[in-house]
Amino acid sequence: MRKNDREGVSTVIGMAIFLVIFAMSASYTLIWTQQFSDYSNAVKDQIEFEQMRNAERLSVEVFKNSTNWWLNVSNPTSQVIVVTQVWSNHNKQTGEWGIPPLGWALIDIEIVDHDNDFKLVTSRGNIFSGKYVTVGGPQPGWWDVTWYNSSIKLGKSAWYNLDIYVNWYKANNTYLGFEANSKLRVISETNPYIVIKEDLPSKVNLTILVDGVVKKNYTDKSQIYNISDVIEGKTYDFTILLNTTGYDDDLELAIAFIGLDFAKDNE
Secondary structure, eight states, rough: OOHHHHHHHHHHHHHHHHHHHHHHHHHHHHHHHHHHHHHHHHHHHHHHHHHHHHHHEEEEEEEEESEEEEEEEOOSSSOOOOEEEEEEEEEEEEEEEEOOEEEEEEEEOOOSSSSSSEEEETSSSOEEEEOOOOOOOBBTSEEEEEEEEETEEEEEEEEEEEEEEEEEOTTTTEEEEEEEEEEEEEOOOOOEEEEOOOOTTTTTTEEEEEEEEEEETTSOOOOEEEEOOOOTTTTEEEEEEEOOTTOOOOEEEEEESSSSEEOOTOO
């Protein structure tokens, strides 16, 4: 074989080796790029999922009559929340109940052996609770709430925080009303105050009492009420009264108690 022939073969072999190396490098780069893209999309999806899960909020009210129990579940957020499980007394009821944005839904309870305390599990893994309360009067640690249709008692439930949200969709001949009682302790050096976050219609009557004395009646439509004549560290009986008799539309109510905390059991 002549020298030029040998050089030609070497060139071909070198080119073939280069093409193989190039193809392998391109393949690995393509695979790595695809894997990185898949990882980035998975991280993005997980972040969006966590954001949506953290944004979930549900208000759960428990009602009953002589034969049936049901939950009134309100969704104050702008996203759909799906409830997949209801638990009570280690018993589970499964289903798929979609709670619309800024809306509500009713869940009929099929659990026979329950303990009046219900836990709702959403499709994103959050847990919300509601309890049917039989003990009357102001209670430490939560609000004892009695619900009415005009003067007709509907049932009882409980609130477990000081940022209260009620979203009621008007039904025929139904006028929402409630009386909520709790023991609250003053924790602010300055006067505590109450914030009404939503403008209430003129026909809606909201009254707040402290130790049985009317502190504020929602007639002047102020958004912030200072609570005077209270002492830091002392515990007081708070009552919220809502009456919508004569009001024929949907209602949204949001109240926050600032500078106050739930009293402890021994207070």
